[in-house]
Amino acid sequence: MDTIFALASARGRSGVAVVRLSGPQAFSALEQMAGRLPAPRRASLRTLLGAQGILDKALVLTFPEPDSFTGEDVVELHLHGSVAVVDAVLRDLGRRSGLRLAEAGEFTRRALENERLDLSQVEGLSDLIEAETEAQRKQAFRVFSGALGARAQSWRERLIRAAALLEATIDFADEDVPVDVIPEVTVLIESVQRELIEEASGLKAAERVREGFEIAIVGPPNVGKSTLLNTLAGREAAITSSIAGTTRDVIEVRMNLSGLPVTLVDTAGLREAQDEIEAMGVDRARRRADAADLRVILKASAEDAPAVQPRDEDVVVVSKSDLVPGDFSALTGAGINQLIERITSVLEGRSAGAGLIIRERQARAVVNAATSLGIARDRLMTSDGVDLTAEDLRYAIGSLDSLVGRVDVEHVLDEIFSSFCIGK
Ligand SMILES: Nc1nc2c(ncn2[C@@H]2O[C@H](COP(=O)(O)OP(=O)(O)OP(=O)(O)O)[C@@H](O)[C@H]2O)c(=O)[nH]1
Known part of the structure; x- marks a missing residue:
């Protein structure tokens, strides 16, 4: 695994510029530049030395894995915010073996791979960075904070319970099933379906925001x-x-x-x-x-x-x-x-109608799940095979899993990360 680095703050003149490193060699690179490592998550003022001499006097921070943004060892260098200082530091880092400049969105991609963020949070983060107004900030933050993932988890648990109840019926088909599970399964399916449809209906408003x-x-x-x-x-x-x-x-x-x-x-x-x-x-x-x-x-x-x-x-x-x-x-x-x-x-x-669904992709996953639940419910009404109903439920769960990126994640990643800047 490469250690990646990039300017994390905006390019140009500023009071402070932040360069971030992530990966197995982040700490050793810092040690070579700044000497003894500071205590984790403690800001410490150090002189940074490069191959050509002093690079800058900077505030340095270490975040040991797994408690970091990416889930890897992360270093932050808070430099003086000049183009020349940043260039000198980036050039010096680039000369070290095992270190390379990050690609657009690569820090966030690693955070996703290491399960520090789920896919919906990555989408929320992308919108948060783009947010220009208060309404956009609030909407993006709701999703970035993991509210959609939490909602998906609650839907998932209820559907898993419904599927388990049905599977118990299948397993005991020859014996007497102790209780009739159909009413409870119906309630679970209907309530989740209703919530899914309601959540998906917020997409239009969210897109306007x-x-x-x-x-x-x-x-x-x-x-x-x-x-x-x-x-x-x-x-x-x-x-x-x-x-x-x-x-x-x-x-x-x-x-x-x-x-x-x-x-x-x-x-x-x-x-x-x-x-x-x-x-x-x-x-x-x-x-x-x-x-x-x-x-x-x-x-x-x-x-x-x-x-x-x-x-x-x-x-x-x-x-x-x-x-x-x-x-x-x-x-x-x-x-x-x-x-x-x-x-x-x-x-x-x-x-006002905007909720947690902020992307077409998310709405599609939710609508697909709701459609499967509609089919499942019709089957239950006509007692059209309990095992087929369990299959519909698994399909709905699969759709919900794609919301947070448990399945089928690769093809959406490139699209999401292409809109990220380098250093994010
Ligand atoms: N007294 C007064 N004059 C105004 C007001 N608003 C605009 N004007 C004047 O009305 C004239 C036309 O204003 P514009 O804003 O160019 O009007 P418009 O509707 O964009 O015109 P078009 O481009 O031709 O369609 C200008 O001389 C303005 O200064 C106002 O509230 N009070």
Whole structure:
């Protein structure tokens, strides 16, 4: 087993940069560089010596296996955060035999192989690293902390009990079975199936939180769409002007709106286009507005018809309240907070359904298990062979095992780890 090393913190200038080593030679490498090893998990200030002399003065930490992130011997070097210091240390480590630079996600892969994390936790960790907003952080942390694995374990135990009850019936087929197990088995199967379906139904909401909600700002030309986008984004992201039709294309700003990840889309004014290029912009605006999770529909006055037919919980507001009776003014800021509250309360409602299932892969495993349980239940109702029912249960358990990576793990790993950075 190679000992791997990599920069664990972001590249570039920083106060501190962390280089991490993991594997059987991590401790001996540290000993050669820094002398006597510090006590486990105790930070200790050491001068690091390389082949060419002093590399840096650094805080060093050791985490003996198995109580480390990867489950192997792990060393952390807290260096001065300069590109040159980090490069010098990485170069020196690379010269040592048995040590090599880690591949993307390799530390986490080792943590999975050594059962420090299950597969769902790896997916949670991947999202946690990507999280940009509070809603994303909370969702990712739930899964990273192992809540899905714990839930899967509870489903698994109940199904194993159901299978065991049925198998007892098979074993004693010729004798009198002491009790009728069918009612208890039915209850177990039905309750697990119900919970699986409920959990899988949270995927859509979880995906919105992960990928962000799209909010289209629509309305006639000159109603103040770009100005509103700039106000919400807190910066000049779109060109505003008093000439109608300024926004000819679609402008997007990704932002954090009260902890929710959103992409604001400023669309071209919806009106009869004056030329071909504007017509393309208007057409694109319509399509984007159609696909958005939520539309903020601006009107120039209360009497005007909305530029597009509002649906569901779309927010319809009159702009420029400093000039006309309206709901907000992007110019003075009046009503902006109320507008943000209206938008976030709609989006919070939509993200409320998110649970522990954050990936299509996980939802598929849960739905497969639920389908097997449906078949098992139908068989029980028609007493269509108890042994076949036990087989369905084992199949459902197999699907649940794939959630946490007990089976069939290799083909999903490459996909997950390809999105990890080196050093994670
Ligand atoms: N008084 C006042 N003027 C505003 C307000 N919001 C925008 N404006 C002005 O209205 C004009 C048009 O604003 P934009 O934000 O470019 O309007 P738009 O809807 O994006 O326009 P198009 O790109 O043509 O579709 C600009 O001169 C803005 O300064 C407001 O709340 N009050």
